[in-house]
Amino acid sequence: MKSLFKLAFSTSVAAAVLVTMVSAPFVEITMSLALVLLVFLSKNDANSQLLTLCFAVVFILSSVAMLVLETLIYPAVDDYFIGNIFAFSICLLLSLLLLFLLRHRMTVAVLLTRGKSASVFEKNYAEGPLYFLVIILASVDFLALMENFLRNLERLGVSEETAKVFWEVTFFYDYFEYLKGVPMLLCVTLLYVGLVVRTKRQPIQN
Numbered sequence: 001m002k003s004l005f006k007l008a009f010s011t012s013v014a015a016a017v018l019v020t021m022v023s024a025p026f027v028e029i030t031m032s033l034a035l036v037l038l039v040f041l042s043k044n045d046a047n048s049q050l051l052t053l054c055f056a057v058v059f060i061l062s063s064v065a066m067l068v069l070e071t072l073i074y075p076a077v078d079d080y081f082i083g084n085i086f087a088f089s090i091c092l093l094l095s096l097l098l099l100f101l102l103r104h105r106m107t108v109a110v111l112l113t114r115g116k117s118a119s120v121f122e123k124n125y126a127e128g129p130l131y132f133l134v135i136i137l138a139s140v141d142f143l144a145l146m147e148n149f150l151r152n153l154e155r156l157g158v159s160e161e162t163a164k165v166f167w168e169v170t171f172f173y174d175y176f177e178y179l180k181g182v183p184m185l186l187c188v189t190l191l192y193v194g195l196v197v198r199t200k201r202q203p204i205q206n
Contacts, residue, residue: 018063027181092141126194144172
């Protein structure tokens with residue numbers, strides 16, 4: 001449907017602009033630009049448009065969250081431990097939101113198309129692998145959050161002698177962008193593969 005294409009395209013463009021404005025990591029900027037291209041390539045496939053829309057919405061929320069963190073939360077708390085709690089918690093919530101949107105794609109499709117487009121309800125072969133990758137993203141967020149607590153056990157009432165053993169545990173903190181970046185790029189690849197498979201399998205239905 002043209003209305004869904006317009007919504008997906010405008011949302012993807014907005015996500016790309018916002019991600020660039022907040023100086024997000026290179027991987028996120030690349031992925032947001034790729035979403036715009038994917039929507040354009042899927043202009044006749046509402047099914048793929050809807051999947052791309054799910055990612056674009058989360059990217060917009062992620063950009064807004066980053067802006068709030070940098071302008072309001074970080075200056076107010078001025079504490080790496082508390083700041084990281086906010087940052088990793090927000091990342092985890094956004095990953096869970098993306099998983100929720102993907103899992104309930106049919107419901108979202110009904111709300112957006114009012115049941116007028118049959119193709120949005122068809123199976124997209126990228127969905128299963130996408131669920132798995134988003135679960136990985138959520139797991140990385142959760143483990144990074146737990147590592148933040150582990151690295152600051154003295155703030156939680158643990159004796160400093162015991163807590164200092166874990167002060168240098170920074171694996172997820174150090175490699176967070178890489179651990180998130182690879183699954184994110186794979187998500188874009190799967191969205192493209194899903195579009196190609198659907199296009200070759202049968203004529204696209206509006």
